[in-house]
Amino acid sequence: MKNTLRIFAVLIALAAGGFWFAKGANRGWTKNKVQIETVDEITGIKGFRDEKVFIPGLDVLAIATGISVVVFGISFAFKTKNQKQTPST
């Protein structure tokens, strides 16, 4: 169980990091919409419309890292097989 939790913690961190990097390594806040710029040809005004998209930011990375650390910490509550066995006299 101990090793399982530790492996799980590492996988969480790797998955979050990999997802964050694949989505553009955004170093700001997580975004769930972006502004698409349009230009009105007659007036020259730049307009904006929102488009739904998910771009994880450092906040998501921090939360995932926190979960990973907690899971890793929980792993210390479990003893290894060697510690469970009664020592022979």
Place this chain on the structure above:
Amino acid sequence: MKTKIAVLTLLAALSGSAFAAPETFDFKDPKGVNNAQFKLDAPLEAVTGHANGISGTVIFDPEKPGDTKGKIVVASQSLSVPNSMMQGHLHSDKWMDVAKHPEIFFEVKELKNVKTSGGATTADATGTFTCKGVSKELTVPVKLTYLKDKLSQRVPNMNGDLLVIRANFTIKRSDFNIMAHQVEDKVSDEIELSLAIAGASSK
């Protein structure tokens, strides 16, 4: 003879006033392009967003741009930032309180330092800026561009003129009770505002 001169003078005055008549421009944009942008500096990332809910009317006389008066309204519910949770905070009673204060508006009383070149006029617009129930007198540099007979190119089957207003200015959160003097280490007190809007006067 005197009668002829009087009639000609009257006709000249009438024709002159017809060309110089003030027009009322409506800024509710059917194309949804009109927008106001805002930006607040923050340590991690500047908070930037926009608002598309623009409306209001401006009375503009191309012959006397200095007489411009009007009111531009931004629906506070239309304030948008890229993060939905952050947008929720922005709309909440702690920040913009959009439920209680649905409109942000600027009422122009007069233009000073008016300079006109072609169809473009730059000036300092003095008026009352109201945000979250607080009104303050502000002077804002503006640029007005009058586009005669261009409405039909923008909105088919509608004839008339366009008036484009551009403005960039800064206000302080603390002046308008927007989390005044709070979290200034996380979000700056200064809000940079940028307005780019087009109004239509149909004939």
